[in-house]
Structure formats: structure tokens, C-alpha cells
Amino acid sequence: MIQLSSNFLLISFFMYLLATIFFTVSITGKRFKTKEGEEKNKSGFYGYVFSILAVATSITYFILRWVGVGHAPVSNMFEYTTFLGIAMALAFVVIYPMYKNNYLGLFTMPVVMLIIAYASMFPREVQPLIPALQSYWLHIHVITVALGQGILALGFVGGLLYLLRVIDFRKITKKVVGVEFILYSCLAVLAYILLNISFSAMNYEATFEYVNENGVEAEITYYKPALVGPNEGVLLTEGRFDPFIQAPAIIRSDDLNTVLWSIIGGLFIYGVFILLFRQPIGGKIQPWLKNVNPNSVDELSYRAIAIGFPVFTLGGLIFAMIWAQIAWTRFWGWDPKEVWALITFLFYAAYLHLRLSRGWHGEKSAWLCVIGFALIMFNLIFVNLVIAGLHSYAF
Amino acid sequence: MEKVKCECGHVNPFGTYLCESCGKPLIEEDTPVANMRYEGVARRSQTYNRTIVDKIWNFFSSVKVGIWIIVLLLIASAIGTIFPQEMYIPPGERPTLFYEQEYGTLGKLYYQLGFHNLYSSWWYMLLIAALGISLVICSLDRVVPLYRALKTQKVTRHKAFLERQRLFGISEDTIDADKEIKIAEKMLKEKKYTIRKEKGNILAEKGRFSRWGPYVNHIGLIIFLIGAMLRFFPEMYLDEHIWVREGEEVVIKGTNGEYFLRNDQFIVELYDTDDERFRQAFERTGQQVVKTYQTSATLLRRTNTGAVGVGTELEEVKQYDIRVNDPLTFDSFALYQVDYKLNELAEFTFTLDAVNDTTTEDLSDVVFTVNLYDPEYVYEFDNGYRIEIMEYFPNFYIDNNNQPDTRNMIPDNPRIIFEVFTPDMDPDSDSGELSLIGVQVNEPLIGENDYRIRMIDVDMKHVTALTVRKDRTIPIISIGGVIFMIGLIQGSYWHHRRIWIQNRDGKIWIAGHANKNWHALKRDIDFVASKAAIPIPKDQLDEEQNSEGEEGGNNSDSTKQ
Numbered sequence: 001m002i003q004l005s006s007n008f009l010l011i012s013f014f015m016y017l018l019a020t021i022f023f024t025v026s027i028t029g030k031r032f033k034t035k036e037g038e039e040k041n042k043s044g045f046y047g048y049v050f051s052i053l054a055v056a057t058s059i060t061y062f063i064l065r066w067v068g069v070g071h072a073p074v075s076n077m078f079e080y081t082t083f084l085g086i087a088m089a090l091a092f093v094v095i096y097p098m099y100k101n102n103y104l105g106l107f108t109m110p111v112v113m114l115i116i117a118y119a120s121m122f123p124r125e126v127q128p129l130i131p132a133l134q135s136y137w138l139h140i141h142v143i144t145v146a147l148g149q150g151i152l153a154l155g156f157v158g159g160l161l162y163l164l165r166v167i168d169f170r171k172i173t174k175k176v177v178g179v180e181f182i183l184y185s186c187l188a189v190l191a192y193i194l195l196n197i198s199f200s201a202m203n204y205e206a207t208f209e210y211v212n213e214n215g216v217e218a219e220i221t222y223y224k225p226a227l228v229g230p231n232e233g234v235l236l237t238e239g240r241f242d243p244f245i246q247a248p249a250i251i252r253s254d255d256l257n258t259v260l261w262s263i264i265g266g267l268f269i270y271g272v273f274i275l276l277f278r279q280p281i282g283g284k285i286q287p288w289l290k291n292v293n294p295n296s297v298d299e300l301s302y303r304a305i306a307i308g309f310p311v312f313t314l315g316g317l318i319f320a321m322i323w324a325q326i327a328w329t330r331f332w333g334w335d336p337k338e339v340w341a342l343i344t345f346l347f348y349a350a351y352l353h354l355r356l357s358r359g360w361h362g363e364k365s366a367w368l369c370v371i372g373f374a375l376i377m378f379n380l381i382f383v384n385l386v387i388a389g390l391h392s393y394a395f
Numbered sequence: 396m397e398k399v400k401c402e403c404g405h406v407n408p409f410g411t412y413l414c415e416s417c418g419k420p421l422i423e424e425d426t427p428v429a430n431m432r433y434e435g436v437a438r439r440s441q442t443y444n445r446t447i448v449d450k451i452w453n454f455f456s457s458v459k460v461g462i463w464i465i466v467l468l469l470i471a472s473a474i475g476t477i478f479p480q481e482m483y484i485p486p487g488e489r490p491t492l493f494y495e496q497e498y499g500t501l502g503k504l505y506y507q508l509g510f511h512n513l514y515s516s517w518w519y520m521l522l523i524a525a526l527g528i529s530l531v532i533c534s535l536d537r538v539v540p541l542y543r544a545l546k547t548q549k550v551t552r553h554k555a556f557l558e559r560q561r562l563f564g565i566s567e568d569t570i571d572a573d574k575e576i577k578i579a580e581k582m583l584k585e586k587k588y589t590i591r592k593e594k595g596n597i598l599a600e601k602g603r604f605s606r607w608g609p610y611v612n613h614i615g616l617i618i619f620l621i622g623a624m625l626r627f628f629p630e631m632y633l634d635e636h637i638w639v640r641e642g643e644e645v646v647i648k649g650t651n652g653e654y655f656l657r658n659d660q661f662i663v664e665l666y667d668t669d670d671e672r673f674r675q676a677f678e679r680t681g682q683q684v685v686k687t688y689q690t691s692a693t694l695l696r697r698t699n700t701g702a703v704g705v706g707t708e709l710e711e712v713k714q715y716d717i718r719v720n721d722p723l724t725f726d727s728f729a730l731y732q733v734d735y736k737l738n739e740l741a742e743f744t745f746t747l748d749a750v751n752d753t754t755t756e757d758l759s760d761v762v763f764t765v766n767l768y769d770p771e772y773v774y775e776f777d778n779g780y781r782i783e784i785m786e787y788f789p790n791f792y793i794d795n796n797n798q799p800d801t802r803n804m805i806p807d808n809p810r811i812i813f814e815v816f817t818p819d820m821d822p823d824s825d826s827g828e829l830s831l832i833g834v835q836v837n838e839p840l841i842g843e844n845d846y847r848i849r850m851i852d853v854d855m856k857h858v859t860a861l862t863v864r865k866d867r868t869i870p871i872i873s874i875g876g877v878i879f880m881i882g883l884i885q886g887s888y889w890h891h892r893r894i895w896i897q898n899r900d901g902k903i904w905i906a907g908h909a910n911k912n913w914h915a916l917k918r919d920i921d922f923v924a925s926k927a928a929i930p931i932p933k934d935q936l937d938e939e940q941n942s943e944g945e946e947g948g949n950n951s952d953s954t955k956q
């Protein structure tokens with residue numbers, strides 16, 4: 001059952017890819033018109049059809065895994081992140097008919113693919129639930145949060161489209177640097193995924209003996225060549241790369257090493273682009289977007305956030321409180337995860353109030369959408385893996 | 396201050412921008428599109444600024460201030476997650492030392508600034524209070540005039556009002572306007588608009604109730620905040636812990652001695668490591684995973700509510716398996732599984748040996764059991780032997796003055812000093828041999844002993860820890876939360892749209908306004924235009940943008956928030 005569900009996820013991944021390709025063609029391809037003036041370039045329609053198929057297959061994955069695991073598959077990083085990607089695609093499928101905007105598809109589908117691919121870098125095995133997590137309220141909470149975040153993420157896509165459309169890329173300004181940084185971040189994630197896949201295909205393993213944060217000798221295994229070695233690390237595996245520098249003991253050196261690889265990998269891909277096109281990536285994309293109406297993507301991203309905010313609030317705060325009351329004896333305990341959900345809520349509340357004044361429409365609003373998405377990603381990655389890890393649920 | 400009379404005859408409150416009735420601009424603005432937020436009504440905060448009350452009112456009714464409060468709360472909350480709050484540092488750690496030891500100078504600073512208890516600091520509370528006040532004032536400032544304006548609005552709006560709507564158009568040629576308007580009316584009805592008519596002009600309106608969404612959600616928030624505040628009043632909130640050993644009955648704190656709980660059994664259940672589904676996970680982490688923590692408990696209630704002591708009887712109320720995520724609830728209380736201790740020492744059983752075989756007496760009857768929670772102090776035997784406990788330290792340690800002492804009454808490290816009296820001794824006047832006994836400890840206290848007390852059995856019990864919770868604020872908080880969600884949905888998933896269609900000298904004038912989701916409004920108008928010969932209004936914002944060559948440009952009404 002689990003294997004079958006994984007196959008469905010794989011199929012859906014290719015569907016997302018096909019959807020992306022069709023949306024690309026719908027925008028860059030020739031505009032054929034019949035004699036009656038009807039649009040003959042139907043790729044936008046096919047793109048949408050494939051997005052629907054992709055969502056359907058990925059939901060099949062979700063259901064099959066649910067049956068196989070025995071609980072809603074949203075309880076570890078792989079499962080949750082995958083579902084976030086699915087939620088975003090689902091939000092797209094729902095919102096597309098309202099705006100019929102192929103550009104939205106062109107940008108959403110690759111982000112979904114990136115998220116799902118990123119998710120599969122985490123251990124994918126089925127894990128048993130500890131007692132605190134055995135609650136249907138938890139699953140209701142997590143599923144709703146992911147749906148809300150998926151819709152909010154469309155606001156980000158709209159904002160990004162807006163920025164790529166209106167910003168002047170001919171001069172290197174702060175705004176250009178900002179947009180390029182967003183694009184670079186996506187490339188760094190891509191680099192992370194590619195590197196992970198390549199090194200694990202090569203079965204790269206290098207074991208070090210090192211002195212850990214408690215001053216005790218321990219061993220650690222790297223799955224990528226060590227640019228940064230562990231504290232006082234001595235390479236045990238033969239024929240492996242010797243690190244340039246050593247990390248201090250309090251830092252998880254293998255994670256730092258991975259981050260470093262991703263940064264460098266991203267820079268590499270980005271550099272290749274720049275060398276090929278001799279202009280910022282945004283500048284290269286911009287001409288494709290000349291038919292985008294800035295007002296309408298601005299409104300689109302605002303609507304995505306107005307629609308996503310109640311869903312996120314319901315899942316991230318209200319259902320979370322109900323679960324916390326049952327599992328942790330109190331509905332609110334200022335745990336870092338709770339606080340970051342509150343912060344996200346406050347951020348989008350501030351956004352909605354800023355939108356009340358016209359001065360915050362358009363570009364400023366688009367930047368806020370980008371920051372909001374950065375917050376969601378921060379919640380997903382940093383809060384889950386770093387902050388919460390310090391004092392993760394002990395029971 | 397005097398009221399303002401519009402040419403249509405309606406008398407508006409002082410400070411009105413757009414006549415409440417016909418919409419004619421009463422205060423000129425030099426922008427092509429009118430500021431329609433709150434319908435151009437006179438708001439107290441925009442009108443008066445004389446007394447101190449006015450100033451406070453104006454301060455808190457400003458959205459700008461509201462946003463600042465939200466942003467400050469956001470930043471403060473984020474700071475609180477940099478290092479763990481005091482309640483999350485490992486138990487037993489002293490915060491004075493912990494932050495510096497663990498996080499260095501920054502940690503020390505964090506502690507000194509009081510950020511280790513940030514969420515209960517006076518200034519964080521003050522920010523939340525400011526949010527509450529701001530919510531009340533800003534809502535009152537707007538909702539009353541907005542309500543009046545939406546109620547008084549009339550169908551035939553002033554020419555200048557129509558011209559300055561974002562969506563506005565006039566038909567090119569003169570046609571049979573009345574007929575087309577009739578068709579348009581039918582189409583709009585099909586789209587579920589409410590239509591009002593006056594002299595052949597129409598006002599089509601849809602989703603007005605969504606305008607109250609923000610106010611409803613703000614009310615919900617206020618109720619929520621009030622609920623959260625009530626926590627600090629007595630009797631509203633209870634947070635107690637009880638430890639219950641297996642087989643033991645303890646009074647449930649906070650129930651005034653009315654309820655007791657018996658721990659019938661405590662278990663920790665692990666996942667079966669042979670479970671095929673989880674095999675991979677077990678292999679990777681090499682760890683066992685807990686499946687269940689469960690206390691099988693019996694809830695008891697005192698039957699006579701009179702004095703404690705004699706005649707008190709406990710009646711069984713119910714039996715329940717308390718688990719994580721499955722508390723036992725009764726009255727307004729809930730008991731949660733939160734912690735446990737396995738194998739706590741409960742009883743020692745001893746016997747007595749003669750060290751040098753000097754006695755021929757039979758000591759096999761000298762067997763006694765010491766209850767470590769509440770020991771008997773004297774043990775007498777048929778053969779005349781007598782053993783007394785001289786001192787008992789449940790949790791033994793050597794204090795600062797080098798004296799033996801106990802940390803608490805929990806038998807984590809019990810030590811007992813026994814005194815042994817042989818049959819020929821008088822316990823009142825003689826003193827017996829002393830020995831100190833504990834886990835893996837058995838030594839004579841003074842010199843050599845003739846008798847040795849030997850431990851022959853140990854009995855251990857599991858102990859469960861439960862949180863006793865009563866939270867009377869929950870109903871209020873839930874009501875606040877529900878109202879908040881209703882308002883949020885009401886304001887987010889419905890939109891207020893209005894379309895004015897007028898016949899002015901045989902030409903059709905059309906104007907449209909939506910409080911948000913202009914896209915849907917435009918589609919509605921397109922739908923109408925597919926049958927009726929009405930002009931498709933232009934989006935004056937798009938025009939503005941094209942003429943200026945860049946987005947926005949219109950900051951004129953941003954200051955009025």
C-alpha cells in the first residue's frame with residue numbers, strides 16, 4: 001500500500017511537470033488565431049487539465065498512504081511538506097477558473113514540484129506515532145494549516161509575478177537584488193535536491209571521529225563530501241574528501257555542510273544563467289510577462305491571502321488550541337511552534353490592514369506577500385528542525 | 396458643530412466627505428477616484444481633535460497605530476523564541492546560571508532583560524491591552540457612521556459621485572435607455588443582486604452584510620482577549636499536579652477534599668518492534684517508541700460532606716483509563732496524564748542474621764517489611780527480639796553541615812538506621828546495635844555488630860503524575876473564537892458590490908464599486924453587458940496607471956486611514 005502510494009506520488013510529480021510545460025507553451029508559444037479570431041493555442045487549457053490530474057493523483061497518494069499507515073500522513077517532515085505542496089496545487093486548481101491566469105500556473109507548478117521534491121529528501125519511512133500525536137484533532141489541525149498555507153503561498157506567486165512584471169531590471173537596484181535573491185533561493189533548493197540525489201546515488205559516505213558538544217568522542221557520517229568537518233574531526237573512511245575547516249562543537253556540522261553545498265550549488269546554477277544571458281534572471285523572464293496586467297495579479301494575490309487567512313487561522317490557531325487543550329492540558333503555552341503560528345497570523349493581519357490604504361497596494365503589497373511566504377517556509381524548516389529541536393515534545 | 400446640508404436636501408454630520416444620501420462630494424478632493432472607504436462618512440476621529448479624550452480616541456482609532464501595535468507584538472513574540480522561555484528550560488536548572496552557561500553573553504543579556512519570561516512581562520501585557528483598546532475604539536469609530544451611510548444611501552446618486560467611481564462609463568449613443576436598463580435589471584437579479592429603483596435608475600447591491608465582517612471579527616477578538624484576561628481572577632483557573640502511586644488513593648487538589656483518585660495501574664506500552672509497517676523506522680533510529688501511557692484510575696467522591704476524618708466514606712464515581720490525549724473529566728475538572736515514574740521503591744523486607752553464629756537462637760521468624768512511604772517504627776517478634784527504626788531518610792543526602800538529611804519524602808534514596816534489641820535487653824534503658832541500611836548499603840554505625848540486618852526483598856511501584864485542570868475561561872474564549880471565525884469568513888468570502896445605472900438624458904451612466912474583489916464585479920458587469928446594451932465601464936485605476944507609467948501613484952487616501 002505504501003509502495004503503491006509512493007508510485008502515485010511519482011506519477012503526480014510528472015503530471016506537475018507536464019502542467020508546467022503546457023503553461024510555458026501557452027505563454028511563450030505562438031499565438032495562433034483561427035479566422036474567427038478564436039484562440040487556438042489551447043496549451044493553457046491542457047496545463048490546467050494536467051494540474052487537475054496531478055492533484056488527483058497526489059490526493060490518491062495521500063489517501064493510500066493514510067490507509068497504509070493507519071493515520072493521516074502529516075506527521076513527519078516528509079509527509080507534512082509533501083502535503084503542503086499538494087495543498088498549494090489544490091489551491092491553484094480552485095483559484096485558476098476565477099482568473100484564468102496561465103502565468104499563475106507557470107509559476108505555481110514549479111514551486112509545487114520544488115516543495116514535493118524537497119519533501120522527499122527527508123526520511124520517507126512510516127513512523128509510529130508517539131502518544132501525544134495520537135489525536136484526530138492533531139490531524140485536523142495540521143491538514144487545515146497546510147491548506148491555509150497552500151492558499152497563502154499562491155499570494156506569494158502572485159506577488160512574485162507582480163514584481164517580475166513591474167520592476168525595472170535594466171539598472172541594478174535594491175529591488176532587483178531582492179527579486180534575484182528570491183529566484184536564487186529557489187535555485188539553492190533545487191541545488192540541494194540535485195546534490196542529495198547525486199551523492200546518494202553514488203553512495204557517498206564518509207565517517208569522522210570527532211569531539212562532540214559534551215566533550216565526548218563520537219562518530220558522525222557525512223553523505224556529502226565534507227567542506228566543513230566536525231569539531232576536531234578525523235576522517236576514518238579512506239579515499240574521502242578532507243574538509244577545509246572544522247565547525248565548532250555546538251553546531252551540527254553535517255547539516256551546516258549540507259547548507260553550504262546548497263548555497264554553492266545555487267550560486268553555480270545562478271552563475272551559469274548570468275554567464276549565458278548576461279542579465280539578471282528577472283530581466284530575462286520579464287519580456288514573457290508583458291501581457292500580465294499588474295492590477296489584476298495584485299488583486300489576485302490579495303484575494304489568495306484573503307481566502308487563505310481564515311483557513312490558516314482556523315487550522316493554525318483555533319484547531320491548534322483545541323488539540324493543545326486536549327493533549328497538553330492548556331490551549332496555549334507559548335511554545336515556539338505556537339508562537340510562530342501566532343506571528344504568521346499577526347503578519348497577515350497586518351498585511352490585510354495595510355491593504356486598507358491604497359498606498360500599500362501594488363509593489364509594497366507584493367513584497368509583503370513574499371515575506372509572508374518566507375515566514376511560512378521559516379515555520380516549516382527552521383521552527384520544526386532547529387528551534388523546536390532544542391526542546392522538542394519530550395513526552 | 397453645524398451639520399452640512401447637501402443640495403439633495405439630506406443633512407449630513409459635520410465632516411462628511413460624500414453626502415450620505417446622494418454621494419455628492421462635500422469636501423473636494425483632487426483625485427479622479429473618490430475615497431470610498433467607509434463611504435466618505437464623518438468619523439469622530441476625523442472630525443474632532445480638541446480635548447484629550449479626542450486625542451486618545453483619535454490615536455487608538457487610527458489603523459496606522461493598530462498596525463504598529465500588531466507589528467510590535469509580532470516582533471516581541473519573535474524575540475521570545477530566540478532562547479527557550481523559563482518554563483521550557485530543563486527542570487532543576489537555575490535560570491540565573493542556565494542562560495549564561497548555555498548561550499553565553501547573549502543568553503545573559505536575554506535573562507537580564509527579562510526576555511526569559513517575555514510573554515508575562517508587563518510591557519507585553521500592555522501591548523495586548525493596547526490592541527484590545529484599539530480594537531474597541533477603531534470599530535466604534537467606523538461602524539456607526541458606516542451603518543448610517545449604507546442605510547441612507549439613495550438610488551439616484553449625484554453625477555459627481557458616479558464620475559469618481561473606479562468603474563465608470565457612459566454610453567456613446569442615445570438609445571432606448573429605459574428598455575436596456577430593464578434588461579440589465581433582470582440580468583442583475585439573475586446574479587442575485589438586490590435591486591432598488593427610483594425614476595428609472597437602479598442601484599443593484601449584493602453582499603452588504605459582508606461589510607460587518609471586520610466588526611464582527613473584532614468583537615470576537617475582544618471577547619477572546621477578555622476571556623484570556625479572566626484567567627488571572629481567582630476560581631477561574633486551576634493548575635495543580637498530583638502524583639499517585641499504584642494502589643494509592645490521593646485527594647485531588649483543588650476540589651476541596653471532595654474528590655479522590657485511586658491509581659489502579661499505570662502502564663507504559665511500547666510499539667511492537669516486529670511490526671512490519673514500522674520496521675524501517677525502527678532500523679534507522681534504533682529506538683523503541685512508546686505507544687501508550689495509561690493510568691487506570693478510579694474516581695472517588697466523599698459521601699458525607701461533613702468533617703474530615705471519622706465517618707468519611709469514599710464512594711466510587713467512575714473508572715477511567717486516562718491517557719495522553721484522553722483526559723478524565725468530571726464537573727469542571729479534567730485530569731491529564733503528564734508524567735510518570737517507573738519502579739519507585741515501595742517496600743523493603745528484611746531478616747536478621749547472627750554474624751558469628753554466636754547465638755543458637757532461631758532467627759528465622761524475624762522477618763519484617765518496612766513501608767518506605769510511611770514506615771512503622773517498631774517491630775517486635777515472638778522470640779523477644781525487637782527492632783526499631785531510629786531514623787529514616789527517604790531521600791538521603793549529606794547537607795552543607797555534613798549532617799545526614801533527606802531532600803523530601805519520596806523514597807528515591809532511602810536510608811534507615813535500625814536499632815536491634817535482643818530479648819535480654821530493655822528498650823527503654825539499654826541501647827541496641829545500630830546499622831545503616833539502604834540500597835547497596837549495609838554497615839554497622841558504631842564498631843562491630845553481632846547482628847546483621849539483611850534485605851531479602853524489594854517491592855517497587857509505578858507512579859503516575861496527573862495535571863488537575865479547571866479552566867472556566869474556556870467557554871468565553873470559545874465564544875470569542877467562534878464569533879471571530881464567523882466575522883472573518885463573513886468579511887472574506889463575501890464581498891459588497893454595488894452597481895449604479897442611471898438614465899441621464901437618454902444616455903446610460905454606469906458606475907460600480909466593490910469593497911474588494913473588483914474582478915468579480917467586472918465579470919458581473921460583463922455578464923449584464925452580454926444581453927443589455929449598457930456601456931462597459933472603464934477601470935479608472937488602470938487608466939491612471941497607464942498614464943503614469945507605473946503602479947500605484949495614488950497615495951492620496953493612504954493618510955486618511
Ligand code: HEM
Pocket residue numbers: 306346349352353355356455456457458459460461462464465526529530533534537606609610612613616883886887
Ligand atoms: C490581531 C488583531 C486584528 C485582527 C486579527 C484583525 C482582523 C481584521 C480583518 C480580517 C479585517 C478585514 C480585512 C479585509 O477584509 O481585508 C479587518 C478590518 C479592519 N480592522 Fe482589524 N484586526 C485586528 C486588529 C485591528 C486593530 C487593532 C484595528 C484598529 C486600529 C483594526 C482596524 C480595522 C479596520 C478599520 C478594518 C476595516 C473595516 C472595514 O473595512 O470596514 N483592526 N481586521
